Amino acid sequence: xxxxxxxxxxxxxxxxxxxxxxxxxxxxxxxxxxxxxxxxxxxxxxxxxxxxxxxxxxxxxxxxxxxxxxxxxxxxxxxxxxxxxxxxxxxxxxxxxxxxxxxxxxxxxxxxxxxxxxxxxxxxxxxxxxxxxxxxxxxxxxxxxxxxxxxxxxxxxxxxxxxxxxxxxxxxxxxxxxxxxxxxxxxxxxxxxxxxxxxxxxxxxxxxxxxxxxxxxxxxxxxxxxxxxxxxxxxxxxxxxxxxxxxxxxxxxxxxxxxxxxxxxxxxxxxxxxxxxxxxxxxxxxxxxxxxxxxxxxxxxxxxxxxxxxxxxxxxxxxxxxxxxxxxxxxxxxxxxxxxxxxxxxxxxxxxxxxxxxxxxxxxxxx
Ligand code: KG4
Ligand code: ZN
Numbered sequence: 001x002x003x004x005x006x007x008x009x010x011x012x013x014x015x016x017x018x019x020x021x022x023x024x025x026x027x028x029x030x031x032x033x034x035x036x037x038x039x040x041x042x043x044x045x046x047x048x049x050x051x052x053x054x055x056x057x058x059x060x061x062x063x064x065x066x067x068x069x070x071x072x073x074x075x076x077x078x079x080x081x082x083x084x085x086x087x088x089x090x091x092x093x094x095x096x097x098x099x100x101x102x103x104x105x106x107x108x109x110x111x112x113x114x115x116x117x118x119x120x121x122x123x124x125x126x127x128x129x130x131x132x133x134x135x136x137x138x139x140x141x142x143x144x145x146x147x148x149x150x151x152x153x154x155x156x157x158x159x160x161x162x163x164x165x166x167x168x169x170x171x172x173x174x175x176x177x178x179x180x181x182x183x184x185x186x187x188x189x190x191x192x193x194x195x196x197x198x199x200x201x202x203x204x205x206x207x208x209x210x211x212x213x214x215x216x217x218x219x220x221x222x223x224x225x226x227x228x229x230x231x232x233x234x235x236x237x238x239x240x241x242x243x244x245x246x247x248x249x250x251x252x253x254x255x256x257x258x259x260x261x262x263x264x265x266x267x268x269x270x271x272x273x274x275x276x277x278x279x280x281x282x283x284x285x286x287x288x289x290x291x292x293x294x295x296x297x298x299x300x301x302x303x304x305x306x307x308x309x310x311x312x313x314x315x316x317x318x319x320x321x322x323x324x325x326x327x328x329x330x331x332x333x334x335x336x337x338x339x340x341x342x343x344x345x346x347x348x349x350x351x352x353x354x355x356x357x358x359x360x361x362x363x364x365x366x367x
Contacts, residue, residue, distance in 0.1 A: 002075045002349060005063070005099075006342025007056075009092030010084025010112050011153070012036075012043045014055035015338035016063035018074075022346030023141070024125040027066035028332060028339045031055040038193045042183065049087030056095050063338075071103045076354075078108040078345030080115060080338070082362035083154070089361035097357050108345040109355040111165075113155055115340040116302035117148040118164055120327035122343050143325055147285055147296040151278065151311070152303030153179035153196075156225045158285045160294070164347045170285060171223025178274055179305045181227035185234045185270050189263055190255045199267055200308050206261075206268030211237055213273035215280065223285050225277060234270050238263075275310045279318055286322055300327040307334035 001020055008015040017028040033051045037043050064070065079096035081089060100107035123138055148159040148167065156178045158171035176184070179196055186195025191202050213233045216226040236242075240252025255263070282299065289296050299319050305311060312328055319326030333339055348354070 002346060003069060003073055004076045004078055004108070004342040004345045004349065005071075005074050006078045006080075006110070006338040006340075006345060007060075007092040007096050008080045008112070008336055008338035008341045009052045009056065009088050010080050011088060011336055012048045012051070013336040014052045014059050014091075015336060016059045017337065017339035017342050018063060018067040018069060019122070019339055019342035019346070020125070022343050023121050023123055025122050025339045025343075026069075026125060027063045028124070028337060029059050029063045029066065030335075030337055031059050034194055041187050041193055041195070043085070045085045045087055048085060049091060052088055052091035056091055060095070071099065071105070074103070074105055076106045076108050076345060076349050078110050078341050078348075079359075080112040080341045081109040081355075081359055082111055083364050084112060084361075086361060086363040089363070093359060093361045097359065101357060106349075106354040107357065107359060108348045108353070109359045110341045110345050110348070112336075112341070113150050113152075113157065114165060114167060115344045116150045116152060117159065117161065117167070117300055118344040119302045119329035119333035119337070119340040120300050122329070122333050122339050124330070124332070139327070142300060142327060143297040145289065145294050145296050146298045146300050147282065147289060147324075149278065149282055149299075149301045150303045151178050151301065151305035153177060153183065155303060156227070156278075158223055158281065160289055160296075161300070164344060170288065171225065171281060173225040173227060174218070175226050175228040176231060178225070178227055178278065179303070181231050181274060182305065184231050185267075188231075188235050188238050188255070189267055189270075191267065196304060197307065200271065200310070202264055203267040203271035204309060206264035206266075208265075208268040208272035210265040211269035213237070213269050215273050215277045217277075217280065221284075221288075223281055223288060225281060227274065227277070230270070230273055230277075234266065237266055271308075271310055275308070275314055278311060279314050282315070282318060283322070286324070296324060298325040298327055302329055302334070302340075304335045307331055
């Protein structure tokens with residue numbers, strides 16, 4: 001039995017978790033900071049770093065308490081050290097190094113984006129009981145080769161996966177990430193903060209056929225994504241075409257001039273277009289892998305947008321259509337969390353892939 005503590009502070013969630021043997025989540029604590037960033041309608045990096053400093057120790061204690069383990073019981077300490085906001089990452093990385101050094105445990109650096117693709121294999125478990133009720137629903141580890149899609153606030157990336165850590169990027173966004181498009185459309189549609197989940201909920205109530213918003217395909221064979229055109233289309237649909245440019249631009253109307261039904265229908269149409277673009281590229285990517293003599297055995301998604309209701313349904317349908325096993329994270333593991341960090345760290349642990357105390361925090365550059 002291998003117990004790994006994971007820490008995650010790459011953006012605005014301070015998180016710690018203890019995971020057994022890479023998949024069984026014994027405790028998972030997340031301190032979100034939504035209230036602090038709400039008035040700015042987006043994450044303010046300096047505010048996020050300060051909040052991490054305040055939260056990291058209480059979150060760590062709660063994680064150990066919930067799991068009923070001490071630092072001495074751990075086999076390793078893992079931290080998401082890239083990519084992310086540099087000030088935020090540094091809090092988690094410094095805490096992990098300090099803990100590893102002071103209790104004499106190995107340190108493991110984990111890539112946040114890869115960890116999102118591990119999230120679908122995590123299973124909550126009570127205490128350290130290997131045959132708890134939950135484990136009877138255990139779908140097992142991922143079958144490789146797999147086709148992976150990370151959909152978050154910073155990434156929209158397709159990967160060909162041959163192991164949990166051997167990933168080849170085969171497509172990514174050329175402009176906005178899909179989560180970013182959700183967040184920006186949420187501001188335009190004035191749905192509140194955090195935008196993604198609120199827009200998802202609002203969109204479920206509307207008619208997605210009312211507005212034919214663009215699904216950017218970027219050429220016949222492209223596996224890349226583009227969401228900036230969709231965002232602009234939502235802006236013009238809500239406010240009309242602007243007269244003038246830049247700061248001098250004047251729109252025909254404001255969001256307040258739209259009826260509630262109209263606003264909800266635009267939200268639904270946005271959601272349909274965003275998810276359609278993701279599904280079309282997933283389908284293309286599966287074909288691409290098959291043409292390269294490596295048809296995927298499973299389809300896995302991860303990242304904040306994998307909590308999206310429509311995407312979850314459509315990915316499940318696509319899997320059925322293509323005859324692939326589909327793996328979608330439980331809601332607790334879609335948004336940023338440390339269970340995915342501790343879970344993926346087990347693969348590094350098995351490969352004796354440990355970090356030194358000079359492990360850097362790296363703002364950009366994932367797989
Ligand atoms: O993975 P994540 O927690 O952080 C990053 O690594 O970026 O993803 C956050 C993103 C945000 O853009 C948020 O609006 C989006 O995930 N998101 C959603 C939903 N829940 C979170 N987008 C659409 N529908 C949702 N239900
Ligand atoms: Zn993330």
